[in-house]
Amino acid sequence: MNEFNFIEQAKKGDRKAFEQIFIAQNKQLYHIAYSYVHNREDALDIIQETACIAYLSINKLRKNEYFGTWLTRILINEAYKVLRKKKPNIVDLNDNEMDSIATLSDFGDNRMMIEVGLKGMRENYQTVIRLYYFQDYSIKEIADIMRRPESTVKTYLRRAKQKLRENLEEVSHEGFSI
Numbered sequence: 001m002n003e004f005n006f007i008e009q010a011k012k013g014d015r016k017a018f019e020q021i022f023i024a025q026n027k028q029l030y031h032i033a034y035s036y037v038h039n040r041e042d043a044l045d046i047i048q049e050t051a052c053i054a055y056l057s058i059n060k061l062r063k064n065e066y067f068g069t070w071l072t073r074i075l076i077n078e079a080y081k082v083l084r085k086k087k088p089n090i091v092d093l094n095d096n097e098m099d100s101i102a103t104l105s106d107f108g109d110n111r112m113m114i115e116v117g118l119k120g121m122r123e124n125y126q127t128v129i130r131l132y133y134f135q136d137y138s139i140k141e142i143a144d145i146m147r148r149p150e151s152t153v154k155t156y157l158r159r160a161k162q163k164l165r166e167n168l169e170e171v172s173h174e175g176f177s178i
Contacts, residue, residue: 007064010055018055025068028135029075035130036079038115046082050075069144072131076145080123117168124148125160132157 003024009017029050033043053074061070118126127146131137139157143150 003067004064007058007061007067011059011061015055018058021067022051022054022071025071028068029071032072032075032130032135033079035134036076037082042082046075046078049078053078066144069141073145073147076127113168117164119167121160121163121167124156125163128153128156129160129164 003021006017006021010021026047029047030043033046033050034040037043037046050071054071061067118129121129124146128142131142131145132139137145139150139153143153146153148156
């Protein structure tokens with residue numbers, strides 16, 4: 001049975017079919033959740049809440065091919081709920097790396113600096129940076145996840161990178177070092 005058949009079965013209430021399609025997405029969901037909250041327990045809680053919400057509302061999914069996008073949108077909303085409750089530092093991203101960060105997946109120790117750079121940025125900007133650079137989503141995929149036009153996502157990305165640069169310059173002037 002392929003993914004679309006499992007989705008159709010899940011829409012009809014088949015719990016096992018839902019488990020199959022959810023498990024297939026689990027690793028990617030964990031990485032996205034962790035990129036927001038930076039701890040295993042909260043990331044797992046977010047995934048669990050995402051699974052509950054998705055299971056209860058899968059019949060609202062209009063197009064089966066957008067299951068992953070739909071699931072990611074739910075996960076991001078849940079991650080922001082957790083962050084709002086904790087109200088500490090919203091996860092961040094470094095950008096002195098941004099020009100040389102075409103390969104942002106290997107940023108190692110610079111992750112802390114990246115997190116500092118994202119701190120306090122608008123949620124839309126953080127989401128665009130995380131999905132584009134950390135998860136390698138395309139502009140079109142991000143637009144689908146965020147339910148925004150591609151031109152808006154491009155604007156968010158441009159503004160987010162500029163804000164990130166400003167934040168990192170400000171932090172470096174304050175003497176922050178890794």
